[in-house]
Amino acid sequence: MASYLAVDTEDTGLDLHKRDMPFFVSTCTPEGICRCWRWEIDPFTRIGHPQKYQVEEMNDYFHGKTLVFHNMKYDARALAKVGVNVDWDNFEETVLASHAVSSSDKHGLKGLALKYLEYSDRDERTLHTKTISARHKALKLGWNIHPTAVEPDYWIPSQLDPDDKSLEDYATQDAERTILLWLFFKEVMEEQGLMEGYEREKELLKVVYKMETDGITVNCDKLKDTKKFLVDEAKKCEIKANFQLKKMKIKPINLDSSKELITTLFGKNRLHLPILERTDKGQPSTKKEVLVKLYEQATPNSSPGNFLHQLLMKRKLSSAHRYLNSYEKAWHRIHDSWARLYPSLNLSGTGTTRFSSSNPNGQNISKKSKFSFGDQKFEIPKLRDMFGPVPEKTWYAIDYSQLELRVFAAVSKEQPLIEALDAGYDFHGFVASMIFKKPMNEVEDWERTIAKNVNFALIFGAGEDKVNETAGISNAYELFADQFPNAINYMQKVIQDVRKTGTLRTVDGYRLDIPTDAPYKGVNYLVQGTAGRIVKHAMIKIDKEPWFDWKQIRLVLQIHDELIIEVDNNSPYNSPRYIKRIMDLMSEAGAEMGINTPSSCERITSDWGHGEEIVVTETEFTLAA
Secondary structure, eight states: OEEEEEEEEEOOOOOTTTTOOOOOEEEEEETEEEEEEEOOOTTTTOOOOOOOOHHOOOOOOOTEEEEEESSSHHOOOHHHHTTOOOOOSSSHHHHHHHHOOOTSHHHHHHHOOOOOOOOOOOOHHHHHHHHHHHHHHHHHTOOOOOOOOOGGGGTTHHHOOTTTOHHHHHHHHHHHHHHHHHHHHHHHHHHOOOOOHHHHHHHHHHHHHHHHHHHHEEEHHHHHHHHHHHHHHHHHHHHHHHHHHHTTTTOOOOTTTTHHHHHHHOOOTTTTOOOOBBTTTTOOOOOOHHHHHHHHOTTOOOOHHHHHHHHHHHHHHHHHHHHHHHHHHOOSSSSSSSSEOOOOOEEEEESSSSEEEESGGGGGGOOOEEEEEEEEEOOOOOOGGGGGOOEEEEEEEEESSSSSHHHHHHHTTTTHHHHHHHTTTOHHHHHHHTTSSSSSOOOOOOHHHHHHHHHHHHHTHHHHHHHHHHSSTHHHHHHHHHOOOOHHHHHHHHHHHHHHSSEEETTTOOOEEEOOTTGGGHHHHHHHHHHHHHHHHHHHHHHHHOOTTTEEEEEEEEETTTEEEEEETTSSSSSSSHHHHHHHHHHHHHHHOOOOEEEEEEEEESSSGEEEEEEOOOOOOOOOO
């Protein structure tokens, strides 16, 4: 057996790119031998460092052992801040193991230990309670307590009272939880044939760690100008909405107040609109989908319709503003006009192998600027306009072409769909031409829209009624099934298999749990899961490519099916040959799973929202037609 050693850190906060620091390191062996290191934190600056001998002890003790972590990216960064090294070629990771064993689980350490080991969380509850009490004392002493969370202040009880052992008990038990979970997951993965999928995710961890270390740059001036624009436009929407209420002799309201909005929309002496849906607490729902339906039911150009129009516009503007606020809150200034964000990419953050992202959410940096509800369209600044390379850098945004559609066509073995994609046809136009039985050049926009809605409804696992509802015609499902029976038969087979087992495997064998009450989601999980694995496989291949010096060219961000590459302007890697190589590696990642996965490329010199699409060969860049 490998010489396993679980390692866990306790830290003064989650932002290790700023001033947050570790203050306790605990370890545990499979035999239950625990060891820990603690050092004091300056109570006024919240900064502290271990003694030199402590760092030397930890490095000596860790050397040659297989370190086991729960959330290694985080703990490795904490250890690096105090000079403790980890071996990225010799580790195990229980978050990734948990996802491999049960992708539907929540992967928190305490919850997993309680579920699989019946390991109580009493130690955490004890320390939490003591910390709340200690924070009151620390505040009176003028200590710098964390403004929003208790956990980052777990150092306070033992620093006020050196005889208090609650921190030591908690930290060492976290290390014990980690080692016991690893031994449990290891056995399950070996028994159930899950180790290969786990190992692939492990390979990606170092790639993501490097991406998170470097971060992504944002233009501060552009972001602040856009925030002001969004606030001003949202205020105009509120004024216009309340003007419509005034015309109906209804008092003005605060559109951000759920209580006032519910009363105005559904009250008998107000708009008295029908209640289409209720929340879990029984209140009338005012979520976007409900408001859109109410708007579509309203008389065109009526005051109720105009009110809902302005309300929906304000909602979208306010949502964009919240995203920009989250970016500004998390950024680290590097220049008067530039800052750096460090989004955390979570490999196990979804049930489908797709990444999730946090602090801030890098997966929600939309490329859209035009939005619609009903027949109304409006435009706001793209979130991507805020991001871009600093002046001495260039970005290349390489995006898989219709990846999910290609996966769906490949797994269903529907040859006409595969051939249409390989030929470079407009996929939705091709499907429209087939189901409406007319040449592609005669397909009208409304027919293409129907086909597009059918295609994506099917990928999301919709049944016949839902496909017809989404498409807006009563026989859309039947029209598709007549032309593409293999796709329909495949979907039905997936649903039957999920009903039997509750699981399925991606094309490369990674197992996914499917909600037992929704077997129809199996198709979507399979498509999303396989697409996610292709993107991850590409990232591994790119990182391992011996052609590249990653000090001069690097992965900046992964979002959906797109990879952002940053290159120094004067670097030899800022040339067609090397960008073409990255695109080839991305294609190879799909080909190794039996799926043709071409990509397109944009060159970005100012901001991500205004890149220029280019055709890349080994010898030149040319603007795309």
